[in-house]
Amino acid sequence: MKQTPLYETHKKLGARMVDFAGWEMPVLYTGVIAEHLAVRNQAGLFDVSHMGELEIIGPGALALVQKVTCNDASRLTPGACQYSALLTPEGTFVDDIIVYRKGADHFLICVNASNGDKDFEWVKGHASTHARVENNSDYYALMALQGPKAKEILNAVGAPLLAGPLPEKPFTFVETTFEKRPLLISRTGYTGEDGVEIYTSPADAPAIWNLLMEAGKPLGLLPCGLGARDTLRLEACYPLYGHEIDDHTNPFEAGLNWIVKLSKEDFIGKEALSKIRSERKLVGLQTEGGIARQGYQLFAQQQAVGFVTSGTHSPLLDRPIALGYVKNDFSEVGTKIQVDIRGKKREAIVVSLPFYKKKNI
Amino acid sequence: MILPEDLRYSKEHEWVKADGKQATIGITDYAQDRLGEIVFVELPGEGEEFGKEETFGVVESVKSVNDIYAPVSCRVLEINDPVVETPELLNEDPYTEGWLIKVELSDPTELKDLMTAKQYEAFLKEEGE
Numbered sequence: 001m002k003q004t005p006l007y008e009t010h011k012k013l014g015a016r017m018v019d020f021a022g023w024e025m026p027v028l029y030t031g032v033i034a035e036h037l038a039v040r041n042q043a044g045l046f047d048v049s050h051m052g053e054l055e056i057i058g059p060g061a062l063a064l065v066q067k068v069t070c071n072d073a074s075r076l077t078p079g080a081c082q083y084s085a086l087l088t089p090e091g092t093f094v095d096d097i098i099v100y101r102k103g104a105d106h107f108l109i110c111v112n113a114s115n116g117d118k119d120f121e122w123v124k125g126h127a128s129t130h131a132r133v134e135n136n137s138d139y140y141a142l143m144a145l146q147g148p149k150a151k152e153i154l155n156a157v158g159a160p161l162l163a164g165p166l167p168e169k170p171f172t173f174v175e176t177t178f179e180k181r182p183l184l185i186s187r188t189g190y191t192g193e194d195g196v197e198i199y200t201s202p203a204d205a206p207a208i209w210n211l212l213m214e215a216g217k218p219l220g221l222l223p224c225g226l227g228a229r230d231t232l233r234l235e236a237c238y239p240l241y242g243h244e245i246d247d248h249t250n251p252f253e254a255g256l257n258w259i260v261k262l263s264k265e266d267f268i269g270k271e272a273l274s275k276i277r278s279e280r281k282l283v284g285l286q287t288e289g290g291i292a293r294q295g296y297q298l299f300a301q302q303q304a305v306g307f308v309t310s311g312t313h314s315p316l317l318d319r320p321i322a323l324g325y326v327k328n329d330f331s332e333v334g335t336k337i338q339v340d341i342r343g344k345k346r347e348a349i350v351v352s353l354p355f356y357k358k359k360n361i
Numbered sequence: 362m363i364l365p366e367d368l369r370y371s372k373e374h375e376w377v378k379a380d381g382k383q384a385t386i387g388i389t390d391y392a393q394d395r396l397g398e399i400v401f402v403e404l405p406g407e408g409e410e411f412g413k414e415e416t417f418g419v420v421e422s423v424k425s426v427n428d429i430y431a432p433v434s435c436r437v438l439e440i441n442d443p444v445v446e447t448p449e450l451l452n453e454d455p456y457t458e459g460w461l462i463k464v465e466l467s468d469p470t471e472l473k474d475l476m477t478a479k480q481y482e483a484f485l486k487e488e489g490e
Contacts (some may be wrong), residue, residue, distance in 0.1 A: 027424065028397065031397060031398050032397060032398060032422075032423045032424065033398045033423070034398075227397075227423060227424055231423060289401075289403075290401045290403065290419065290421050290426070291400070291401065291421055291423075291426070293426070312423055313398075313400035313401070313423050320400070320401070342419070342426070
């Protein structure tokens with residue numbers, strides 16, 4: 001298994017490690033629920049260095065990004081980023097991504113750990129001579145500081161990390177340095193809370209982690225693992241590749257219409273998406289009788305109507321929640337559904353999404 | 362790792378407290394620790410019968426679902442409702458408040474096949490814990 005630059009840090013903290021996409025990653029330190037609630041109420045610090053970073057550079061960079069993604073990157077000024085996706089010609093997902101515009105001709109794309117090589121080959125395969133595509137995942141470590149106290153913690157660390165102001169608006173970022181090496185801080189995250197993601201040079205990751213933990217501990221900052229990352233993103237209804245989205249799903253049925261800009265000049269998947277009529281929809285489910293896990297079958301009126309894509313225990317709601325695809329006729333909020341949980345049919349109900357939305361104070 | 366001396370232990374990390382022809386069954390401190398925060402417990406109905414090593418229930422944490430196996434052949438007399446309502450009890454107190462079922466033993470001689478506290482402790486060490 002591969003290890004991130006923060007591996008020793010996790011071992012010292014007594015993290016329980018697991019294999020995720022070929023990486024040895026912390027799944028929890030103190031406990032999934034405790035870490036989850038820390039993020040919702042104070043702050044949590046995640047190592048997500050297993051994710052990949054592609055860079056596209058050159059006069060043809062924008063054109064290439066526009067070609068391979070479904071959102072409109074021309075709206076991005078340097079210092080702005082957007083959630084987007086790489087699609088197949090059939091309009092299904094190669095991956096969901098965040099596209100950062102570092103300059104007029106320079107983009108950084110953050111990709112899922114499980115799809116790093118695939119995405120690199122995909123983008124490179126569509127490149128012209130005017131754009132250079134690089135897989136720079138080995139040159140980045142990535143941490144996420146998430147929670148209502150994230151901003152306070154960053155300000156408490158101050159000068160070593162923040163040469164200038166924090167990125168203020170969501171989906172904006174600043175580029176700065178840490179001991180003369182590049183540092184990128186973006187106001188993004190996968191938890192549904194305020195917070196930042198910090199791209200550093202691998203050598204600096206442990207020092208920056210320690211600076212954040214030192215400043216954050218008095219404010220309730222906890223190190224958080226992939227277990228809490230999953231419960232948090234599920235409460236906020238963010239999709240996970242391989243669950244809600246994959247190469248058999250299109251953005252419309254996944255509820256991601258907003259990242260598809262059909263008014264954009266041709267992009268891979270545009271033609272298919274212009275004609276697609278989805279027969280199913282991603283819905284939220286309130287379940288009971290245990291957690292409804294990925295693959296569990298859904299029934300209504302004695303017929304099979306879909307399947308669960310992700311399920312977990314929601315620490316905030318203190319009950320099981322799930323996401324799943326159901327046939328359109330059964331997707332209305334309030335529809336009663338049965339979930340087959342290990343041979344027993346349990347009652348569930350379609351609820352509105354998201355399960356959790358942070359209050360804008 | 363808490364290991365009460367008066368209990369017998371199974372390889373699947375259940376404990377049995379025998380009292381004549383009756384017994385109380387639960388999961389060990391090691392088991393609840395490995396599971397993490399328990400969010401759901403499924404227990405059988407009163408009167409149900411189980412052979413030795415048959416699944417009698419389910420314990421579920423955020424990350425995993427685990428069957429619980431009957432360490433001895435038995436008939437269920439009583440289940441611990443509070444644990445079904447408040448699964449965290451299993452994490453907090455697996456040996457007293459967190460008991461799972463009270464049973465009538467079908468064959469009390471099976472008890473000697475289970476491990477003592479010392480044997481279970483050695484077993485855990487062998488498993489690399």
